[in-house]
Amino acid sequence: MNHRDVLNRANPVMPVMVIEQIEQALPLAQALYKGGIEVFEITLRSECALEAITLIKKEMPQCLVGAGTVLNPQQLQQASEAGSDFVLTPGLTEALLKQSKEVDIPLIPGVASAGDVMLSLSYGIDAMKLFPATVLGGEAMLKALSGPFAEVTFCPTGGINPDNYQSFLQLPNVACVGGSWIAPTSFVNEGRWEDITRLAAEVTGKAC
Numbered sequence: 033m034n035h036r037d038v039l040n041r042a043n044p045v046m047p048v049m050v051i052e053q054i055e056q057a058l059p060l061a062q063a064l065y066k067g068g069i070e071v072f073e074i075t076l077r078s079e080c081a082l083e084a085i086t087l088i089k090k091e092m093p094q095c096l097v098g099a100g101t102v103l104n105p106q107q108l109q110q111a112s113e114a115g116s117d118f119v120l121t122p123g124l125t126e127a128l129l130k131q132s133k134e135v136d137i138p139l140i141p142g143v144a145s146a147g148d149v150m151l152s153l154s155y156g157i158d159a160m161k162l163f164p165a166t167v168l169g170g171e172a173m174l175k176a177l178s179g180p181f182a183e184v185t186f187c188p189t190g191g192i193n194p195d196n197y198q199s200f201l202q203l204p205n206v207a208c209v210g211g212s213w214i215a216p217t218s219f220v221n222e223g224r225w226e227d228i229t230r231l232a233a234e235v236t237g238k239a240c
């Protein structure tokens with residue numbers, strides 16, 4: 033499985049998940065799965081994030097579990113040891129790119145400029161996260177990047193919501209979108225799992 037496979041399998045949406053309590057991990061992942069989602073981004077923004085990755089991967093091996101908000105090589109190493117299938121970063125650094133090759137885990141780097149895309153390509157990575165997508169110009173930015181980088185596939189993330197995700201998905205260089213709107217913190221904290229399944233199913237068109 034490479035970077036591109038991850039983004040293609042995440043189509044149409046990769047949920048950006050913040051799990052504050054380990055008890056929320058499985059109900060949340062299962063609620064999303066029931067709504068047709070099988071690729072998760074679990075951000076390393078909470079104490080129990082690594083534990084949540086391990087747990088979800090163990091109980092739902094049919095899903096792909098990625099670690100998000102990976103900021104440095106140490107976190108990349110920890111994410112890999114926790115069992116992550118892939119990692120995502122908000123931006124890219126040479127240190128992260130090098131470490132992902134050493135650890136041999138697909139890294140989907142956040143990019144915000146043509147220079148970032150070129151650095152990522154120089155490490156053989158042609159599937160990237162555009163972050164923060166709407167701030168960077170959204171669809172206009174993606175159309176502009178498709179000129180020089182026709183072969184690159186993106187997962188726009190940051191500012192994607194129920195009103196704009198469809199127009200992003202129509203672009204040929206967009207494999208999937210990323211977003212937290214699909215797993216709102218308030219719903220997670222209130223245990224509104226059926227509402228999360230409904231949100232996911234509205235986007236995927238699937239329910240199981």
Ligand SMILES: O=C(O)C(=O)C[C@H](O)[C@H](O)COP(=O)(O)O
Pocket residue numbers: 048075100101102120121122142163189190191192210211212213
């Ligand atoms: O943490 C990371 O690795 C990021 O890249 C940031 C997240 O993708 C965005 O915070 C999601 O943005 P929203 O859907 O607008 O909430």
